[in-house]
Amino acid sequence: MLTTTTELTSADLDEIRQTALGAADPLGIAAGLAEAVDAGRLADPDDAGNALALAAEIAESRSKLDAALRYADRAVEAFGTRDDSASTNAKAVHARILFRVGRADEALAELEPLRPALTRHTDAAAYVTAALAAGGRHQLAEEWLTEAVQAALAERGSDPSSAEDAGLLFFLLQQRHRTRHQLGRSHDAHDNLADRLETRLANATTTGGGDELLFWPQAEFDRVIKEWPALAEVYGPTWDEHRARLERTLVGKGGTPLSGTADGLTRFAGDDDPAEAKARTGYARQLATQPAQITWPPERNGSCWCGSGLKYKKCCLPRARG
Structure with missing residues (x-):
């Protein structure tokens, strides 16, 4: 459950999207997102649809379809007449859940205009x-x-x-x-x-394997290495080494860290092996088209880009010198 009383920013929602499924209580996080909307705890009120659509996807992933449909209904309502990528995605999620609860005609009616x-x-x-x-x-x-x-x-x-x-x-x-x-x-x-x-x-894609800017938050890194042990050679055997390698790449060549998830890589790969370079490169390119990537470099006294909660100067900045 999200217990913070501070406002949720768009960046917070992006971070929750990356980490919620690996959390101990993802359904509590979904409920917390809906509560944040109801309580007016979004820094940008226009994020209400995004927060509710995210809650719907989390609930759907745990097969809580009644809750997922409630959240998705509200997400579509929150977007109203908006016609952008986020509203399109929310309507598609809504249709997907409608299919799963046996309301196929309504689902198709939702999808046709998309x-x-x-x-x-x-x-x-x-x-x-x-x-x-x-x-x-x-x-x-x-x-x-x-x-x-x-x-x-x-x-x-x-x-x-x-x-x-x-x-x-x-x-x-x-x-x-x-x-x-x-x-x-x-x-x-x-x-x-x-x-x-x-x-x-x-x-x-930037020189190298094409996926050199992929960043795995700690919970996702642990999943990636557990599911595809060979990728320890690509991304590092530990999360500390993974962050150090990426920081050195960013210092040397610049760029934007692309925050990935094990589930996202699996979905992108489809029938291909997610550990193959082709799948990882394609996934990196997909992430690069999305609007809310990690800002690098942060201010020296600002929060580190890796999500550790420490100041950049005390966290990943020194890793570039390793």
């Missing part, structure tokens, strides 16, 4: 596809994604892989490919384009 968002928001493909998959509508998902891919290609001309916003097209193609795999479809021209874009985008 189809244009597939070509506007990089994460819409994942949320809408997940909702349709929850209702067993894999073929419909393939149809929507194919239509979105064709529309995106029409906007990009003869060399789509060179477009600056090729990331959105890549995520559409990737979701489509995974859906087609579930349907037993054979490789087609769009799947070949997905392979080309993956190579192009991997090369465009």
